[in-house]
Amino acid sequence: MVATISTPHDLRRPSPSPAQEDLELLLLIRHFELTLLRLFETGELSGTTHTCLGQEYIPVALAPLLREEDFVLSNHRGHGHFLARYAEPHALLAEIMGREGALCAGVGGSQHVYHRRFLSTGVQGESLPVAVGVALKLAGTGALSCVYVGDGTWGEGSVYEALNMARLWRVPLLVVVENNGIAQSTPTREQMAGSVAARAAAFDVPYHRVTSTEVGEIRAGLAAPVEAARSGAGPLVVEFVTHRIGPHSKGDDSRTPEEVALAASHDWHARYARDLPGSFAQLDAQARENVARIAAEVAARPPSVWERG
Numbered sequence: 001m002v003a004t005i006s007t008p009h010d011l012r013r014p015s016p017s018p019a020q021e022d023l024e025l026l027l028l029i030r031h032f033e034l035t036l037l038r039l040f041e042t043g044e045l046s047g048t049t050h051t052c053l054g055q056e057y058i059p060v061a062l063a064p065l066l067r068e069e070d071f072v073l074s075n076h077r078g079h080g081h082f083l084a085r086y087a088e089p090h091a092l093l094a095e096i097m098g099r100e101g102a103l104c105a106g107v108g109g110s111q112h113v114y115h116r117r118f119l120s121t122g123v124q125g126e127s128l129p130v131a132v133g134v135a136l137k138l139a140g141t142g143a144l145s146c147v148y149v150g151d152g153t154w155g156e157g158s159v160y161e162a163l164n165m166a167r168l169w170r171v172p173l174l175v176v177v178e179n180n181g182i183a184q185s186t187p188t189r190e191q192m193a194g195s196v197a198a199r200a201a202a203f204d205v206p207y208h209r210v211t212s213t214e215v216g217e218i219r220a221g222l223a224a225p226v227e228a229a230r231s232g233a234g235p236l237v238v239e240f241v242t243h244r245i246g247p248h249s250k251g252d253d254s255r256t257p258e259e260v261a262l263a264a265s266h267d268w269h270a271r272y273a274r275d276l277p278g279s280f281a282q283l284d285a286q287a288r289e290n291v292a293r294i295a296a297e298v299a300a301r302p303p304s305v306w307e308r309g
Contacts, residue, residue: 059084125156
């Protein structure tokens with residue numbers, strides 16, 4: 001089964017007003033990511049980080065469809081996945097900065113987080129086999145395993161082994177594909193033959209394609225298939241055709257200026273700023289100030305036990 005949730009990306013069209021709690025979460029993630037890039041620029045962070053600028057709406061749309069008992073497995077670009085799951089920005093930033101109160105004592109950093117029912121890794125293709133194993137344990141409980149992968153991950157053989165087992169065992173698995181059209185520095189058209197839809201069909205896995213960036217529309221369209229996946233119908237693949245407006249990592253953007261501008265033209269932030277000028281500007285400023293306070297408070301903490309050695 002193939003279904004599409006689609007709203008034309010056109011900045012000239014008025015946007016439906018999202019719920020305030022959705023908008024607040026979108027803005028929290030946006031300013032958290034922007035703050036990380038600024039902290040790297042000023043030398044206050046080391047290592048690496050990968051932001052989800054432009055893709056924040058995906059985990060925000062999915063958040064109410066997930067239950068407390070569900071597991072979420074993320075990837076290298078996972079801050080938004082975490083913040084949409086757990087309202088703990090202080091602890092996440094402390095993990096990235098290696099300060100007291102860190103989620104994993106500062107050992108995992110930006111990419112490798114284990115907290116309650118959330119796990120992330122920077123290893124491409126590693127999360128899907130783990131997610132299938134988790135889903136196998138959850139079968140029959142009403143809980144599901146939600147895993148985020150990118151378009152580049154479909155070059156890994158482990159993905160296909162995992163999908164094969166997931167379908168054979170009909171495990172409660174939600175595979176969220178964030179297809180932003182570029183795998184680090186390689187356009188998807190140059191590194192992936194065929195399509196995600198055809199790959200899902202090869203394993204007889206239901207598939208939905210989402211081109212909309214409207215949180216409410218996405219959520220309404222996915223509610224029934226996600227519920228079916230958790231209730232015994234077997235795995236579900238949902239591909240989001242999305243756009244990364246920031247660099248791959250901190251500043252390594254190999255795209256042309258025209259490609260960057262095209263990605264920016266799909267950004268929910270610019271659209272809401274235009275269509276909801278009063279309320280959006282106020283919430284945007286509040287989120288920016290809130291994240292600045294969080295960053296200042298976390299930066300003032302002593303190093304974590306691990307960082308102190």
